[in-house]
Amino acid sequence: MLYLGKGGMESTAINLARGLDRARFRPVIIALDEAGEHEEELREAGIEYHVLGGRRLRDPRFHWRLFQLLRRLRPDVVHTHHFATLLHTVTAARLARVPRLVHTEHSWQYLEHRSDYRRALRWMSRLSDVFVVVGSAMAPYYRDHVRVAAGRLRVIANGIDVDVYRPVTNVAAARRTRGLPTGVTVGTAGRLFPEKDYGILVRAVAGLIPSHPDLHLIMIGDGPERPALEALAVQLGVADHVRFLGWRSDVADLLPLLDVFVLSSLREGLPLAVLEAMACGVPVVTTPVGDLPEVIVEGRAGFFFPIGNPDALAAVLRRLVAAGAERHAIGRAGRQRVAERYSLREMVNAYTRAYDG
Numbered sequence: 001m002l003y004l005g006k007g008g009m010e011s012t013a014i015n016l017a018r019g020l021d022r023a024r025f026r027p028v029i030i031a032l033d034e035a036g037e038h039e040e041e042l043r044e045a046g047i048e049y050h051v052l053g054g055r056r057l058r059d060p061r062f063h064w065r066l067f068q069l070l071r072r073l074r075p076d077v078v079h080t081h082h083f084a085t086l087l088h089t090v091t092a093a094r095l096a097r098v099p100r101l102v103h104t105e106h107s108w109q110y111l112e113h114r115s116d117y118r119r120a121l122r123w124m125s126r127l128s129d130v131f132v133v134v135g136s137a138m139a140p141y142y143r144d145h146v147r148v149a150a151g152r153l154r155v156i157a158n159g160i161d162v163d164v165y166r167p168v169t170n171v172a173a174a175r176r177t178r179g180l181p182t183g184v185t186v187g188t189a190g191r192l193f194p195e196k197d198y199g200i201l202v203r204a205v206a207g208l209i210p211s212h213p214d215l216h217l218i219m220i221g222d223g224p225e226r227p228a229l230e231a232l233a234v235q236l237g238v239a240d241h242v243r244f245l246g247w248r249s250d251v252a253d254l255l256p257l258l259d260v261f262v263l264s265s266l267r268e269g270l271p272l273a274v275l276e277a278m279a280c281g282v283p284v285v286t287t288p289v290g291d292l293p294e295v296i297v298e299g300r301a302g303f304f305f306p307i308g309n310p311d312a313l314a315a316v317l318r319r320l321v322a323a324g325a326e327r328h329a330i331g332r333a334g335r336q337r338v339a340e341r342y343s344l345r346e347m348v349n350a351y352t353r354a355y356d357g
Contacts, residue, residue, distance in 0.1 A: 009081050009106045009283040011272055012134075012158055012347075014038065016079075017047050019161075019348035022128070024165045025355075028073060032067075032088055033034060045228045063092050068072070072094035077102060077355045083110075083117060086124050092129060102354050104132040107290075108141045118146050126150060130354045132156045135270040137289030140282035158270045159347030161277055162339045167331070168256045175257050181243070183214030184321050187258040188271045189251055192223030197264045197287075199232055199243060200310040201224075206236040207314045212321055220254060242252070256280035260320050266307055275342050278334035283327050285316050295342065301334040311342050 021123050029042060029049040042049045042283060056062045059231070069080070069091055072116060078093045080086040081349045086103050111117050111352055125131045125148040134234040135141050136155045142148045154223035186205055189194055198219070205217045219242065221228070227245060248254060255261070261277035263286040270291045277284055278295075284302035286292055296302040303320075305312040320327050 001286065010038065013081055014041065014194035015344055016348060017349055018045050019344050024172065028075070030069065032085060041260040055080060057088060065238040066092035067095050070098060076100060080104060080140065083121055086355065087120065090124050090127055094326065100355065101128045102132065103128045104134065105136050105138065107212055107269040108138050111146065122147050125149070128152060130154055136294065138269055138293045150205050156350040156354065157342055157345060158272055158275060159342050159344045160272060160275045160338065162279045162356045164252050165255065165276045167335065171257055174235050180218065180257060181216040183258050184212065185216050185218055185257065186260045187218035187220065188262050189220035189255065190227060191221055192225040194225060195266050197266050197308060198229055200227055200308060200313060201262050201264045202236065202242060203310040204317060208239040208318055208321065209238055209241055215241065217322060218245060218258065219243065220245045220248055220251060222246045255282060256281050260285060260317060262313070263287065264313065268292065277336050277340045279338045281331035283320060283330035284334060284355060300339050301330060
């Protein structure tokens with residue numbers, strides 16, 4: 001149960017539903033607001049879904065609709081994602097006598113300045129049978145500041161399908177087919193929001209273009225920061241080298257066409273985009289946020305740079321742009337690490353145990 005917008009949380013929930021053993025589970029997605037472009041994806045996957053069309057915490061009619069739906073579905077487990085979804089679900093789930101409630105948090109930074117949220121989440125965690133965080137770096141905050149009981153708190157890392165996200169054999173031909181530039185391509189994927197700090201990525205790439213005129217930046221995703229980022233590219237004189245692709249349904253086909261993937265975020269939990277890029281054999285350069293220091297072995301499966309430092313990012317990119325053999329070696333090591341520790345199967349198995357008790 002979640003809000004079906006665009007992002008890693010939504011992808012995690014849908015991939016989990018896809019991966020569950022259909023001999024044991026009948027997955028159902030409930031979208032509290034709208035399903036958006038996910039409707040076709042859910043239909044193609046054969047996943048039952050329901051759209052409530054909007055939530056209102058203080059409107060008894062919303063809780064009644066959700067209660068009636070849960071009574072009709074009679075689920076053994078309700079699984080919610082993120083604070084707001086749990087807040088809008090817990091009343092109906094308990095009234096409907098759902099036997100087991102599992103909740104997942106994908107970040108913690110939004111709670112730092114909201115003591116009211118922390119108090120509400122502490123209370124709701126007592127109504128949850130299992131309280132999941134997606135990375136071990138998040139667990140101490142939820143244990144010590146939100147005060148989730150240790151017996152309920154579990155770490156289940158995000159996982160991705162390494163059979164879907166995988167390298168391609170002929171990158172040049174695939175780029176031509178999709179109209180992407182040749183040369184060395186740096187890219188990223190995600191919501192164009194302030195916390196992603198994409199401006200320093202544009203600045204870092206712009207600083208390298210005079211010495212590497214075949215360098216291009218590909219930005220997959222959209223959001224409120226796009227006009228400012230487009231204006232920045234124009235201001236820096238590199239608009240012809242920066243391509244904004246918007247939201248795409250073929251991300252798994254685009255990521256392996258990058259030479260380097262960059263995450264410049266100010267904060268994250270365990271971002272799927274990094275795992276997906278690694279699975280595609282693309283070397284990753286990222287800020288040391290969330291659980292990424294546990295995912296990436298510095299210098300072997302990727303590189304880190306300090307938050308908000310475009311010069312440090314440019315220095316790492318300069319090294320990778322000039323060293324094709326090193327890029328390929330890091331890409332191979334990154335794919336192997338994801339396949340071993342962050343696969344979709346590992347995540348599904350862990351949630352299956354959480355559902356079972």
